[in-house]
Amino acid sequence: MTDTEGASPRTVARTLTPALHRLAVLIGVIALIAIVGVVLSTRTVDDLTEGLQPASVANQAVLQDLTDLESAVGAWARSGEPGALDDYQEALARLPGHQQVVAQYAADDAPLMALVQAQRAAAERWLEEYAQPRVQAPGGAETFQLRRYRLGQRLFEQVRAAHQETAELFGNRVREASADATWRLRATIGSVALLTLLGWVVVGRSRARLLAEVSRPLVALEAVVHQMAKDPTVRAQPEGPREVRSVALALNELADAQSRARAVEHKVTEELRVLDTARDDFVSNVSHELRTPLTTIHGYLEMVAEEFEDTMSPRHERILEASRRNVARLKTLIDDLLTLSKAENRATTLESVDLVPLVRDAVTDVAITAAGRGIVVEQDLGDQPVIVLADRPMLGRAFLNLLSNAVKFSLEQGRVSVSLGVEEADGRRSAVVTVLDRGIGIPTAELERLGSRFFRASNAVTNEIAGTGLGLRIVQTIVDKHGGDVRIESEEGRGTRVVVRLPVQSAG
Known part of the structure; x- marks a missing residue:
């Protein structure tokens, strides 16, 4: 019938x-x-x-x-x-x-x-x-x-x-x-x-027969669904088999519910934004508040070390050294937290920056630390300027973090290579900065977790190499804000290669 x-x-x-x-x-x-x-x-x-x-x-x-x-x-x-x-x-x-x-x-x-x-x-x-x-x-x-x-x-x-x-x-x-x-x-x-x-x-x-009785009403319903994605006021016409009519009515009810949900979603999103801002402010304030007492403790420890130099027992010297080491670790952690907070929330001010001197300055900053361990830092930066739009201090901090990590995780008398070049793919030119070390590397099973906050590779913990687990996160955040990407290749015991790509500033 x-x-x-x-x-x-x-x-x-x-x-x-x-x-x-x-x-x-x-x-x-x-x-x-x-x-x-x-x-x-x-x-x-x-x-x-x-x-x-x-x-x-x-x-x-x-x-x-x-x-x-x-x-x-x-x-x-x-x-x-x-x-x-x-x-x-x-x-x-x-x-x-x-x-x-x-x-x-x-x-x-x-x-x-x-x-x-x-x-x-x-x-x-x-x-x-x-x-x-x-x-x-x-x-x-x-x-x-x-x-x-x-x-x-x-x-x-x-x-x-x-x-x-x-x-x-x-x-x-x-x-x-x-x-x-x-x-x-x-x-x-x-x-x-x-x-x-x-x-x-x-x-x-x-x-x-199936086309006439089932398919055509479904095709019409599909068209309405696509229209709803562009115009939320569109509604479906109940026609065809009983189930198709029920789906059309349910779809109309869903569209009405979505209209109400959008208003709620907007309100929740605004509240989440406020909460996120409050969280970042809390981290920043706590970090600032901790800096002052840590500076005071560090000063007192230095005074004790100078006043009782050559008179402390070996046991007291070990206690003093452990205190100074942990104060320095906390201070580094706080500095990294503040840097990460700034990188995530700071409104980036871009200017034309030549990457050659920026990378060279980062190499100079780690040269003394590298030389102290007999590590040679090689650089191949070319003789042509590589101009990108960047926040100079933040991008410089990213390169410094990469080079510091390469030196820190290299073996004694090792070698770190830094290169800078330009690649072109799909009509887009990118500046490519590569940092290669021949150090302890990263276990394959842990590569996916790199960049997570406070994550440190298991072999770095085993070898008691100091760190906060925030350095690479800071690098990724800064590079993301500059429209670039970071790729990491590593093999445990063989070393790590980090490649940073940034869009080159166009002639216009």
């Missing part, structure tokens, strides 16, 4: 069920045929690959073992060297295992079993009547006996003849199994293809 007759609209289930039932029956039949065909083919293939072929290979190995035995007997007869007896014993030890594999497979195949037994009997006759007595007798050319040699040749020819018959039957079995598997697979594929064609016809006949 249709809408024009005044009845309620049909559901999608009532529209789709007949077609789905027919399709399900076809799919079930196809699946059943495919499963049966695959199972039968798989059994044949399994018997071929897991039973017949290994047994055939083992049968070839039996002949190889016997051939090795015959060669070893001949070598003993010609030379009498003990090594020939070793080869004989090795081949003799391998032979029973290969014979057992062949016999196990042939147990259910009477014709094959008869040939396998004949082959085994011929091999045993050759071993008992010729091979064993010959290796037990003295070796060497002087012990050669023509009658015994001819006996061995005749018995071994019988072994070869028996093996040839067995190998031919194995070959026939392999070809029969391969043909059987191929036939079953082709029959399965043909049946599935035929039923698939029939299913295609059924689907094609059902498609027109």
